[in-house]
Amino acid sequence: MIERILILLLFLVGFSGILARKNIIKKIFGLTLINSAAVLLFVVEGSRVGSQAPIMEQGISQVVDPIPQALMLTAIVIGVCVTALALALAFRLYQAAGSFDIDEIRRRVHDES
Amino acid sequence: MSLEDMVFLPVVLPLLGAALALCAKVFLTGRASRILEYTGVFIGLGLPWLFFVYITPMMYAGQAVSGVIGAWHTGVGIMYRFDGLAYLVNILGFSVAAAAWVYALGAGPKGPSFSSVFLIQTASLAAAIMTADLFNLFVCLEVLGIASYVLIASSDKPGAALASFSYLMVSATAMVFFLLGLYGLYRLTGVLSYEGIASALNQLPDAGGPVALVSLSLIVAAVAMRVAVMPLYGWLPDAHALAPHAISAVLSGVLIKTPLFALSRVLMLMPAGASAGQLMGYAGAVTALAAVVIALSQKDAKRLLAYHSISQIGYIVSAWGAAIQVGTTTGAGVVLMAAAFMHAFYHALFKGLLFLSIGTTVDRAGERNVYVLRGAGRILRAHGERFPVTLICFLIGALSISAIPPLNGYASKAAISYALKGTPHYYLLFAASIGTVASFIKLSRIFWPTPKGSAAVLDDVPAAIPWPIHLSQIFLGLLCVIGGLAAPALFAFVLRLISAGGADVAISLKFYSSGTMIKTLIITASGVLLFLGAITPKGSALLKRVRERRRDFEGLFVSFALGTAALAGWLLL
Numbered sequence: 001m002i003e004r005i006l007i008l009l010l011f012l013v014g015f016s017g018i019l020a021r022k023n024i025i026k027k028i029f030g031l032t033l034i035n036s037a038a039v040l041l042f043v044v045e046g047s048r049v050g051s052q053a054p055i056m057e058q059g060i061s062q063v064v065d066p067i068p069q070a071l072m073l074t075a076i077v078i079g080v081c082v083t084a085l086a087l088a089l090a091f092r093l094y095q096a097a098g099s100f101d102i103d104e105i106r107r108r109v110h111d112e113s
Numbered sequence: 114m115s116l117e118d119m120v121f122l123p124v125v126l127p128l129l130g131a132a133l134a135l136c137a138k139v140f141l142t143g144r145a146s147r148i149l150e151y152t153g154v155f156i157g158l159g160l161p162w163l164f165f166v167y168i169t170p171m172m173y174a175g176q177a178v179s180g181v182i183g184a185w186h187t188g189v190g191i192m193y194r195f196d197g198l199a200y201l202v203n204i205l206g207f208s209v210a211a212a213a214w215v216y217a218l219g220a221g222p223k224g225p226s227f228s229s230v231f232l233i234q235t236a237s238l239a240a241a242i243m244t245a246d247l248f249n250l251f252v253c254l255e256v257l258g259i260a261s262y263v264l265i266a267s268s269d270k271p272g273a274a275l276a277s278f279s280y281l282m283v284s285a286t287a288m289v290f291f292l293l294g295l296y297g298l299y300r301l302t303g304v305l306s307y308e309g310i311a312s313a314l315n316q317l318p319d320a321g322g323p324v325a326l327v328s329l330s331l332i333v334a335a336v337a338m339r340v341a342v343m344p345l346y347g348w349l350p351d352a353h354a355l356a357p358h359a360i361s362a363v364l365s366g367v368l369i370k371t372p373l374f375a376l377s378r379v380l381m382l383m384p385a386g387a388s389a390g391q392l393m394g395y396a397g398a399v400t401a402l403a404a405v406v407i408a409l410s411q412k413d414a415k416r417l418l419a420y421h422s423i424s425q426i427g428y429i430v431s432a433w434g435a436a437i438q439v440g441t442t443t444g445a446g447v448v449l450m451a452a453a454f455m456h457a458f459y460h461a462l463f464k465g466l467l468f469l470s471i472g473t474t475v476d477r478a479g480e481r482n483v484y485v486l487r488g489a490g491r492i493l494r495a496h497g498e499r500f501p502v503t504l505i506c507f508l509i510g511a512l513s514i515s516a517i518p519p520l521n522g523y524a525s526k527a528a529i530s531y532a533l534k535g536t537p538h539y540y541l542l543f544a545a546s547i548g549t550v551a552s553f554i555k556l557s558r559i560f561w562p563t564p565k566g567s568a569a570v571l572d573d574v575p576a577a578i579p580w581p582i583h584l585s586q587i588f589l590g591l592l593c594v595i596g597g598l599a600a601p602a603l604f605a606f607v608l609r610l611i612s613a614g615g616a617d618v619a620i621s622l623k624f625y626s627s628g629t630m631i632k633t634l635i636i637t638a639s640g641v642l643l644f645l646g647a648i649t650p651k652g653s654a655l656l657k658r659v660r661e662r663r664r665d666f667e668g669l670f671v672s673f674a675l676g677t678a679a680l681a682g683w684l685l686l
Binding site: 015018019024027028031034035038041042045067068071074075078081082085086089090092093096102103105106108109110 | 252259263271272277278281293299300667
């Protein structure tokens, strides 16, 4: 149970980062955090049925459910891509507006257009 | 090559083309690079048409190809299903994508990296519509999203990066909620394919109870955000208005519809899918009306078109939701789903055409404000357009979206109102049509002639409009006209494909009867009156308040949370 509560806390920290922080870098960190929380949730879910890594060799029994792990590898890759792209966009926004503050950026962009 | 392998061609060929375009960027320069890039694009956007032509008779006979990717066994592998719906959505996607790519050749952005991302986007569209595995749908939607964030940000306008960033943040967050919904369903059922989840849920007591319903609403809300149904539309106007014109055409024409039709596969199988579809249908009808009011208030030409995309997707979602509600195995459901697809297809054509022709015009005029820009016809003529192609294309698009016969928008709206007759949606959509007419009268004012001499003065002889721009506009314009004239035959074809070649659905729809003509007249006349009302001081003050309502970054997330909560509440109660 404790691991699920910790995952929930991690998720909430990330989500509040996306919503309440003005700094876009912190927003991106928030996104990474909620993504990691979802990944951990799946991995914990897979470990309900066993405890050993699902590498089929002799003497290995009681493996965890391998499907959530396979899914989460994909989800991690996607998460890295999204984070990298978001950081690249943040860099462009900083070049254009000279600030990481979302309100400030919005104001600058509106002035220019 | 077996049929089971061939159905992957619409996914694999664009990916191969993308790889070639990327090689062209990395290893070659100059002429050789361009040749390799164009070869890649031809492979990606042209060759799939051979496959579509080849498979048409089989689709018409109601055949569907399904199986497990890579011949894994069913519990582990990824299920796919290529049926009539997947075929139709592919046709929609590839025709608009081809026109948009040709347009980009003339108007930018161009170059191998653009082509490469564009082809990846097309491939993920084809993959999203044929997958039958929930996690695979997540991957396809994410790839689709990443490609579109890059394409939106490829515009050099200062707002484009911000629009792309806002879209990325809200969409990526929504996809994490999609994962949580997926987690809930996997925990209950232990499988990921649509059919597996649905049959496992049906065996559970109470069909999985609240956990299944909350999980489903997380998934539906995440996809609905991509589709931009109210209240989850906030990211769309900026993204579509600030993207390069060719990308706007694809975003509006194809990208917001593919997730919707992909979702219909999930909802048609799920136990709670019908009531989720019902709520989506109501949301769609409200969206159609609310978005058109906001569209009428806009002053930026492309932003006005973007709000119209939301409004038109509302039409599609209301027919689509009603189809899910009654089930697509019934005759009424098939007609509704076919009407929804017809409008999705025709909207892709005319909205693509509108984005391209308005894009050409505002680029040449250097002005996007519909209250300021006048005499655009003369500006285009000064750019060497002797025969007013762009003006005519704009008119075809504007008359189509205002549902004037015999253009395609008229036919698909007639199909939707036939299918939805007698429901509350019908009246909301009727009111929305009036608003559409009014706002397109407003938009077409940019072409109103100005008194001689007061038009924008061009100091030097401007460059002529490149031919790819004209070619793509003429292509979409022709498809709009043909789509309108051949609507009865096409509608019968779509009906047959959606019903999987099954028993002929009895419909008494006459596209060009006196009743529908009178209705068109009423709508057009009310539209003119509404436009006249909107330009009175009172009307414009009201519209100004609508236009300048508060919109911020946090609002995107609040509306997402509210939408999800509303859906979950609806399903639970």
